[in-house]
Amino acid sequence: MNRRTFLAAAAGTTSAGLAGCFGLLETRTAGQPPVLSDRPDAVYHPTHVEGMKMEAMGRSGDFAAAVMYSYPHRFWTVSGSTVTKQSIQSDDAAHIMVAVWDPETEVVVPDAGVSIAVTKDDEVVSEEVIYPMLSQPMGFHYGANFGLDGTANYTVEVDIGGLSGVETTGSFDGRFTESTSIDLDLSYSEAEKENISYENTPDRAGDQTAVSAMTMMDMPLGIAPSADELPGATVGTASTGDAEFVVQAVEADRFAGGTHVAVSPRTPYNGMLIPRLGLEMTVARDDETVFDEELGAVLDPEFGYHYGGDLDALESGDEIELRVTIPPQVARHEGYETAFLSFEPMTLSVA
Amino acid sequence: MRPSESRGIDRREFVKSAVAIGGMSALSACLGRSGDENDDDEDDVSIPAGTDDPTSLPDRQHAWNGALPSDDHGNHVLASHHVLLYADYVGDGAPTADERETVESALQSLERAFEWSSEGLLFTVGYSPRYFDRFDEPLPDSVDLPEPAALTSFEDPDLDTNDVVVHLASDSGAALLEAEEALKGNTDTVNGVEMDAHLGGVLDLPEEFPGRRTGFVGDGLPAENNDVSGIPDEADVPEESPLYMGFKSGFDKNQATEDGVTIPEGPFAGGTTQHVSRIRLRLDDWYVEQDQEERVSEMFCPAHAEEGTVEGVGENLGDDSGAGDCVETIEEDARSAGRVGHAQKTARARRDGRPVILRRDFDSTDRGEAGLHFLAVQEGISDFVATKTAMAGEDLTDTPTIRQRVNNGIQEYTFVKRRGNFLLPPRTHRALPTPRPE
Numbered sequence: 001m002n003r004r005t006f007l008a009a010a011a012g013t014t015s016a017g018l019a020g021c022f023g024l025l026e027t028r029t030a031g032q033p034p035v036l037s038d039r040p041d042a043v044y045h046p047t048h049v050e051g052m053k054m055e056a057m058g059r060s061g062d063f064a065a066a067v068m069y070s071y072p073h074r075f076w077t078v079s080g081s082t083v084t085k086q087s088i089q090s091d092d093a094a095h096i097m098v099a100v101w102d103p104e105t106e107v108v109v110p111d112a113g114v115s116i117a118v119t120k121d122d123e124v125v126s127e128e129v130i131y132p133m134l135s136q137p138m139g140f141h142y143g144a145n146f147g148l149d150g151t152a153n154y155t156v157e158v159d160i161g162g163l164s165g166v167e168t169t170g171s172f173d174g175r176f177t178e179s180t181s182i183d184l185d186l187s188y189s190e191a192e193k194e195n196i197s198y199e200n201t202p203d204r205a206g207d208q209t210a211v212s213a214m215t216m217m218d219m220p221l222g223i224a225p226s227a228d229e230l231p232g233a234t235v236g237t238a239s240t241g242d243a244e245f246v247v248q249a250v251e252a253d254r255f256a257g258g259t260h261v262a263v264s265p266r267t268p269y270n271g272m273l274i275p276r277l278g279l280e281m282t283v284a285r286d287d288e289t290v291f292d293e294e295l296g297a298v299l300d301p302e303f304g305y306h307y308g309g310d311l312d313a314l315e316s317g318d319e320i321e322l323r324v325t326i327p328p329q330v331a332r333h334e335g336y337e338t339a340f341l342s343f344e345p346m347t348l349s350v351a
Numbered sequence: 352m353r354p355s356e357s358r359g360i361d362r363r364e365f366v367k368s369a370v371a372i373g374g375m376s377a378l379s380a381c382l383g384r385s386g387d388e389n390d391d392d393e394d395d396v397s398i399p400a401g402t403d404d405p406t407s408l409p410d411r412q413h414a415w416n417g418a419l420p421s422d423d424h425g426n427h428v429l430a431s432h433h434v435l436l437y438a439d440y441v442g443d444g445a446p447t448a449d450e451r452e453t454v455e456s457a458l459q460s461l462e463r464a465f466e467w468s469s470e471g472l473l474f475t476v477g478y479s480p481r482y483f484d485r486f487d488e489p490l491p492d493s494v495d496l497p498e499p500a501a502l503t504s505f506e507d508p509d510l511d512t513n514d515v516v517v518h519l520a521s522d523s524g525a526a527l528l529e530a531e532e533a534l535k536g537n538t539d540t541v542n543g544v545e546m547d548a549h550l551g552g553v554l555d556l557p558e559e560f561p562g563r564r565t566g567f568v569g570d571g572l573p574a575e576n577n578d579v580s581g582i583p584d585e586a587d588v589p590e591e592s593p594l595y596m597g598f599k600s601g602f603d604k605n606q607a608t609e610d611g612v613t614i615p616e617g618p619f620a621g622g623t624t625q626h627v628s629r630i631r632l633r634l635d636d637w638y639v640e641q642d643q644e645e646r647v648s649e650m651f652c653p654a655h656a657e658e659g660t661v662e663g664v665g666e667n668l669g670d671d672s673g674a675g676d677c678v679e680t681i682e683e684d685a686r687s688a689g690r691v692g693h694a695q696k697t698a699r700a701r702r703d704g705r706p707v708i709l710r711r712d713f714d715s716t717d718r719g720e721a722g723l724h725f726l727a728v729q730e731g732i733s734d735f736v737a738t739k740t741a742m743a744g745e746d747l748t749d750t751p752t753i754r755q756r757v758n759n760g761i762q763e764y765t766f767v768k769r770r771g772n773f774l775l776p777p778r779t780h781r782a783l784p785t786p787r788p789e
Contacts, residue, residue, distance in 0.1 A: 086640060113754065115766070124580065124720065296749075325686075
């Protein structure tokens with residue numbers, strides 16, 4: 001019983017209050033093609049491609065953030081090795097996305113622990129932890145479907161908890177750990193939403209390719225630097241689970257000393273960085289194991305987000321084995337949900 | 352459902368709403384309404400009277416367990432209805448002896464009016480660090496009472512700095528409202544007993560949130576009050592659940608003892624500290640995205656889910672959630688099950704094998720939102736901080752599966768909005784104490 005019905009009851013009336021207004025059926029989502037029945041265990045082109053609407057950007061503390069929205073859509077969450085489809089709920093009005101990056105270097109910050117509180121005229125409409133996600137056009141971002149209260153001006157309070165479980169190096173050392181909060185305006189309208197591009201793609205759906213990255217956006221995307229752009233020497237690139245792993249060796253003061261082996265996993269086609277996976281590395285020299293450890297997640301201004309291990313030196317002839325122990329713990333938009341789940345050990349020889 | 356049951360639920364819901372709204376009109380409506388009905392609801396039963404002999408009551412304000420009923424497993428069952436009143440001292444400087452006497456007299460009036468039990472009335476009076484700031488002398492080292500602060504990296508709560516918090520609890524919503532109105536000076540008699548004094552001239556008592564907070568706990572109350580924001584329409588809050596999240600809590604073995612939370616020495620020996628946070632609950636994903644097995648996994652531990660340890664709301668667990676047995680496998684669970692449980696993480700904060708906080712938390716519909724007033728007493732606030740730190744599990748985020756708030760217990764669904772720390776002095780010093788009472 002809420003206050004209104006209580007007071008009504010206390011006053012001896014029988015009014016049950018006004019009936020609520022329910023959201024209109026989403027024509028776009030109602031028309032979404034079903035998930036393909038024969039998806040490859042790899043990156044594939046989704047059944048449809050949606051645009052999105054950039055709403056606002058802001059910065060506070062160590063972070064910059066942007067909020068965008070699109071049609072509500074299905075996505076898949078990943079816990080350990082379990083993939084769970086999250087269908088669109090009847091009251092979902094929009095898929096709200098938040099991007100978080102370093103305003104100084106424009107490096108995208110994964111794993112920043114993001115929740116959003118949506119308010120309208122200071123009334124709370126929703127508050128949720130939003131998931132780290134991978135989509136083909138946007139790469140790494142945070143997102144979830146939300147019910148809204150119709151066409152209105154909303155405030156999205158983006159609460160950033162700060163990096164967790166990620167080491168920071170170089171000029172990033174000690175940054176991104178303080179929590180902060182950024183208020184962004186979101187002017188949502190059913191009509192404007194219907195103007196967001198939407199295309200069914202039956203001719204390409206299921207093909208082993210990806211929707212192009214939205215590089216025209218005035219916002220940094222989580223695209224991993226190419227091997228050429230990375231500092232140090234490239235040991236090689238290995239591939240498994242349809243992900244590519246660029247292995248780089250560098251000597252620099254900001255790392256523990258000796259040689260820092262940086263492994264930078266990225267998606268095929270678009271080269272989007274893939275965060276939050278478990279990775280072990282063994283380095284064998286002659287018949288001896290000189291390194292056998294789990295690699296830690298590192299955010300570095302030059303390498304970006306990668307997995308690193310430090311050893312005295314890599315020598316010519318060393319055999320590197322990489323093993324993915326935990327698949328990337330990020331939710332997936334359509335086209336990524338069957339990829340990056342099952343991995344074989346990778347081996348590279350140091351030239 | 353039989354007609355009498357249906358009436359009973361309407362009435363329970365009505366009483367809970369009356370407590371949430373408060374004030375004399377709610378009290379009159381509550382009393383009038385229960386008088387109108389001729390069934391055997393608890394509010395029609397006379398509320399047991401208290402005692403003229405204050406020395407017959409325990410010296411510890413927090414000595415509630417002896418006054419609470421137990422369930423079949425020996426767990427103490429907290430009173431159903433709760434009000435928290437955050438108040439400020441109206442005077443300048445230090446309180447006077449007269450004011451102290453007024454407060455003590457008002458509290459003793461309540462103790463004469465109501466039996467010290469959940470059928471009657473249980474209450475505590477607590478004082479914040481800000482209250483003690485008015486004195487020249489600091490609190491003694493035997494009292495561990497820092498200013499409230501954010502306790503995880505991902506929260507940004509408003510910090511409660513009122514001088515005083517009064518916690519009233521009763522199974523009878525009418526008794527609770529009567530006691531509140533009597534403390535405010537809005538009624539002269541409570542439960543047939545005349546008040547000798549009220550707090551109105553000494554404390555500025557609140558009428559509305561956030562100063563006035565309300566709540567409830569107990570079988571059925573959450574399910575009956577699920578029409579609030581934060582609980583999705585599709586949610587099936589179990590009828591028998593005492594709390595919104597669908598499980599029992601406060602198992603005897605997972606609670607500190609009253610002895611364990613009592614300050615052992617110094618001028619406040621016999622007292623305790625109280626932490627109260629207000630937590631907004633957002634249970635859409637809890638109830639819609641997750642199934643019961645996943646909820647068990649995140650509330651207790653993955654092993655409980657795998658082994659089917661928890662039936663329904665967890666009545667079968669007896670007096671121990673068993674989450675202590677999951678502590679050793681927490682790192683392994685993070686990797687293999689991809690998540691860790693709330694109780695499993697919390698159980699890491701123990702002293703001599705026993706938890707260090709005594710939870711007396713309750714759900715709420717304040718502001719029309721599903722919420723939880725997480726109230727706990729402990730010897731020192733650092734015991735709470737240690738427990739909260741273990742519960743937050745930020746140390747576990749090295750494993751890729753565990754993020755600050757995802758797959759990390761119930762942190763995806765709980766949003767801490769306010770925190771406050773208070774000292775509950777022993778009964779002898781409960782009225783506007785100095786930092787060094789004699």
